[in-house]
Amino acid sequence: MERSPTIRNWIFKSFFMMAVMATLISFVVLQIYLFISDNEGLSLSLSIYLTIALFLILLLLSVYFGFRTSYTFKGRIDDISTFVTLLRSGKFSARVEGDEQDELGILADELNQLAIYIQEQVKSLQRLADEKSELAEQAHGAAVMEERQRLARDLHDSVSQQLFALNMLSSAAHKSIGKNPDKVEEMIKQVAEIAAKAQGEMRALLLHLRPIDLKGESLCEALTILIEEIKEKTKLEIEATLYGMENLSKGTETHMFRIIQESLSNILRHSGATKVKIMTEKKEGFVTLYISDNGKGFNLKESKMTSYGLQTMRERAEEIGGYFQIRSKEKEGTYIDLRIPV
Template identity: 40%
Template sequence: MPRMRWMWMVYFSYSNVIAIASAAALIVFFVLPADLTAWITPQLMIAVSLVTIAVSIVSGAISGLRFARNLRHRLEEISIGTRSLAYGNLQYRLPFTNDPELGDIAQAFNDMAERLESQVAALQKVTEENEKLIQQTKLAAISEERQRLARELHDAVSQQLFAISMMAATAAKIAVEKPEQCAKLVASISESASRAQSEMRALLLQLRPVTLEDQRLGEALTSLVAELERKQVINCDLEIDDVDLPKHIENQLYRIAQEGLSNVLRHAEASKARVTLSVSGDHSRLLFVIEDDGKGFREEELSKTTMGLKSIRERTELLGGTVKWVSIPDKGTRMEVRVPLFNN
């Protein structure tokens, strides 16, 4: 018999025994001859009645308290379980499936977690198979990447260079007659040249290898951060847990790092950046973070695909993970990528 139901029966049985014993004592007092019950005084009967009532109240209070405490503990376990699933711990299971009150809920929760774990594992397996196909179509991917970079180069840099040339021509014409206006044009030329330089550095950062080849993720990220610091006046810290990840996950995380750091170069105007990769103690999920102290952005700007956010979302979803951005204008931006891991 389940523990909680058995506990209730014990308390109720105990209370009933006390009540029956008290009733029997009263019957005996009134039925037996007076000479046999002379020792039973009214004061004694009152005392026995009060003790009986007190014991019944205490036993009922104890049973109610233990029931409420046990129920609260079960509800807290369910709450912890839902948060664990939300943060990628798909191995979490509720232990009280035989509980009479909440066992059905616990079993339904565990079934849902198992289905979710199976689906994400299947998704990662498909992603791993897709990685092999990607290797087979590597030349086509490189060609497409070159075309994309060429478009960005034209849209971002070529137009700025054209504007610089126009302003320079105008400045040359008015240099003698309108020196103040010429000075403003020269300042605009300097600003446009600086923006074009940042765009070029960001694009060059994306020209690194699409896959890691023989490198591990930690080595590739170290090299990527070093190149970032060479191309831009920015201090970038790197913290990586020593963990062996599947190749397809490392490749996707590397591309996410390229996109994220490219965004820092092109849009953040940051002086400091930080890249961290950590794995949970049970190796069931990883957290990849890129944060900076730049100008940040507003929530409505998240929908703009020009910031490279769409590509990061797609790569994260391929791994069965989630990504979110937390940004405060004039304070900085933090990107968090969470990916579940499986032993197989």
């Protein structure tokens, strides 16, 4: 809208310069004619008057045609400018009207085609948003179902079997009271061991169910809280050295937190460890994570643990472009190394 007055002034200026140039050319031509024809009937003063009259006539014509041309030109420019403003405000159904086939008409047609294209793109984006919402709901439902099935499987494979063993041992101990005290004492020891193991399994499952949302906390703060919770509820000694986790993306923080959470859950459930060491640092464009325990270790090729827990950690590491490596040996503990580019 601000350029229209400038364009109008430019048009007026152009017509005015045309009038001046036409007057000068006419004056020069007239003088040449007088010189060649040696016409004494026309004096210099009369030729000047004629030139001035011609200039005034041309000036009036330039003002008239300049105003007429600039008015039409300005109106078409204003229409296009208003249309662009409407597009910027989101009114993609607006169109520029005009049947002229000059440059401005071609520009108006191109803008109309652009508006149609943007309108179609908006409809496509809305459809994609709807489809994304539906897919998100389906994915959430599938994830919930998968997690329920996994928990049911874990409970059946571990806690339910341990509870069944507790029931059998306690029944046998009850029947042996007064008959075989030494056997009862041994059974009670087994009951205590199985109960402690079942308790560890349940704590690990509850740890795994801890929400992955960091709730506005930094990764370092969330890990500190998680480690303190485990220390309070278990006898596990955890040594944590957490550095270099500043300015990580939200996705990287979430995946790193989930990997550490899954590692601690596996340690509680399977390793029988009493000490765990967690280290993070940033160097050479990478954030590195190191987790070790003094547990019983396992065979990577034979352990059932690799079927879900470790595979999930590996997939999470790959999703953020990280390199995941695990080393374990029976009776020597387990070691996890993670390196993530930042």
